[in-house]
Amino acid sequence: MATKRKGGPKTAGTKIEPAKGKLGVMVVGMGAVATTMIAGVEAVRRGLAKPIGSLTQMGTIRLGKRTDNNSPLIKDFVPLADLNDIVFTGWDIFDDNVYEAAAHAQVLKSETLKQLKPYLETIAPMPAVFNRYYVKRLHGTHVKKGKNKRDLAEQVRADIRAFRKTVDRVVMIWCGSTEIFMQPAAVHQSIAAFEKGLEKNDPGIAPSQIYAYAALKEGVPFANGAPNLTVDIPAMVELSKRNAAPICGKDFKTGQTFMKTVLAPAFKARMLGVHGWFSTNILGNRDGEVLDEPQSFKTKEESKLGSLEYIFQPEIYPDLYKDIYHKIRINYYPPRGDEKEAWDNIDIFGWLGYPMQLKINFLCRDSILAAPIALDLVLFLDLAKRTPELRSIGIQEWLSFYLKSPQSAPGLYPEHDLFIQSMKLKNTLRHIMGADLITHLGLEYYD
């Protein structure tokens, strides 16, 4: 266990393995988010742009007292992989290389993409594990064939092993589409049941779970950018622990839910009540097209609904939050492409029950918000894998900061409040580096 000390990086005793050599990043689904992340990393490496939105690249961490004036960059405090050491590969159901896929996604300007073209063209996806039963709006052509799901998992494991020969460490991240709504079933309850299910082609095993299983079997950390069930099942938690392959929650927390998990804690902190929260969105990218299908929408809806219930704790504050009407709509509107627009109407009430309203209109860019989150998750999962105290605990709850549906230990409610999540993340970094935790008590300034 790390010993306490007064701030500043510690070299002895932490046993975090250094980030030496190449970090291989295997991206499942090379669509809008993935290509924006990959192109963005290359643009930053070439000094063409700044990594705005990335905590690992731009964030600082305070060490010691406020009067110490010691706030190094996070990437100088913890041993993270350098962007220059990242090597990307991945899978998609279309065979477009990353330049073509990024051009199709229309997130980044064509001038930007042209500058990066020679590099982006070198990354072509491997054939994917795909089945239309799980994503009904897509017709994939670039897909693996196998005699059963176990065979497909073995093919993904072979892809991982081949890539691993070319790099020093590997992390996998799902940036693929939202699958149909699935609930934990018997096949998900243990590794043995899951492996039997793979053999028998159990419909309870979705493609995202075949990738995740392959990653965890290979000891590779796995992040999930979509709301799919994937690793949120006992079998995967068990496998993650057994093979020291960290996992975290699911579904990048980018736009509307990001705002919800900022505002809801503010209302609660001031004991302001909420009658209703109506959220609607228009978006026109491929993600929007997939989410236009009711079963994929249901998966997203469940993920987006969770945060308020947990933050408001209506069982503790019935007078304020017992009967909130919370509604979420996502409408596919092609003219808008990736430039999503979200509206929230919040009906709140204050002193003596007097009603008030708050309206939010967030004109965001979906993948511009998601790309730095994907990058940070990859870098932090790689750090977790190199940190003895973290790598075998399975779920990395400290990464909840980035996710709409945080994952937590069985029986433990997830933390959705963005500022608690941020504090948890930074305190985890302080802890593994042996620095003092910051509680914000601050009485020492008045001694």
Ligand SMILES: NC(=O)c1ccc[n+]([C@@H]2O[C@H](COP(=O)([O-])OP(=O)(O)OC[C@H]3O[C@@H](n4cnc5c(N)ncnc54)[C@H](O)[C@@H]3O)[C@@H](O)[C@H]2O)c1
């Ligand atoms: N952009 C955001 O703000 C945001 C926020 C939260 C979650 N997400 C989620 O992230 C995911 C990616 O979003 P996007 O905007 O990049 O979508 P996208 O449709 O542009 O990209 C998804 C890609 O995944 C591929 N794919 C689908 N199934 C696959 C499989 N089984 N194997 C390999 N590839 C597969 C598709 O062909 C596509 O290229 C979606 O699930 C989305 O819901 C995005």
